[in-house]
Amino acid sequence: MSSEMALSPVFTIFMSLPSELRIKIWRCSFPGPRVVPVRFQRSSNQYTSNSAPPPLLYVCSESRSLFLSTYTKFILSPKYDSAVFINFNIDTIFFDNLECSPDGDLSLDLARSPHSGRILSCAIDSQVWEVLRVFKYDSLSEVMRMPNLKTIALVMLRDYDGGGLDRIQAEKYGRENTLIRMNSNTVESEIMHVQGYVDNLRADLKQRVGNVPNVQLWLL
Structure with missing residues (x-):
């Protein structure tokens, strides 16, 4: 190996590697x-x-x-473009803000979405959930729009950071139990309040015929 190649900070021959090897390397970067x-x-x-x-x-x-053979540009309302790419098999879609719906009707957006049937895991901020219930009292309004949903989580958010959410997802994925990550700022009455939403949603889902997703409470 020449001294120039040994000292080079750039791997210049990557595209000269066999395509099978390049694909394996790309996939390791997912x-x-x-x-x-x-x-x-x-x-x-x-x-x-x-x-x-x-x-x-x-x-x-x-x-x-x-990348696009595995990840899909997520379209909620077909009227609008999207810069969000999802691997529906492993990613959780998180509606964490009231701005999740341009017209203020998440249920309608999900009904129109070409991808609602591919959503397997969905999380909704508990405060967003409260506002949604003001306009649509039925707790299944959004859930019923995702017919193949496996997990629905209501989230109490504290000091949001993407790393924290990633850790919760890594621990949560594929399990059936409710996850709780406590911190000193969590107020017990708030937990009980959101737990009430979770219990009501579970009770409503028991009356449903067909796919019944697992309901979780996340405290972050």
Whole structure:
């Protein structure tokens, strides 16, 4: 090996590797399970997320093509574009803000979404849930729009940071139990209040025929 190659900070022969090896390397760069907040940004008139899209989307045409074979641009209301990419098999869609719906009707957006049937895991901020129930008292208004849903979580959010959500998702995924991550700022009465929503949702789902998702409470 020449001294120039040994000292070079850039691996310049990557595209000369066999395609099978390149694909394996690209796939090793895919992110693991994520909790992806989804909001509607009115300034750009599209759905966005504060969870940055994986860089493979922008590296080159080969990485982008491979990425898009696994990740899908998530469309909620078909009237608007989206900058959110989801792996429906492992990611959790998180509606963490009232701006999740441009028209203020998340249930209607989900009904119109071409991807609602692919959502397997969904989380909704507890305060957003309260507002949704003011306009649609039926607790299944949103859940029924996601017919293949496996997990629905109501989230009490404290000092949000993406890393915390990632850790919760890694621990949670594939399990059936309710997750609780306590901190000193959590007030017991607030927990009981949101737990009441969780219990009501579970009770309503018991009356449902067909797929019944697991209901969880997340305290972050």
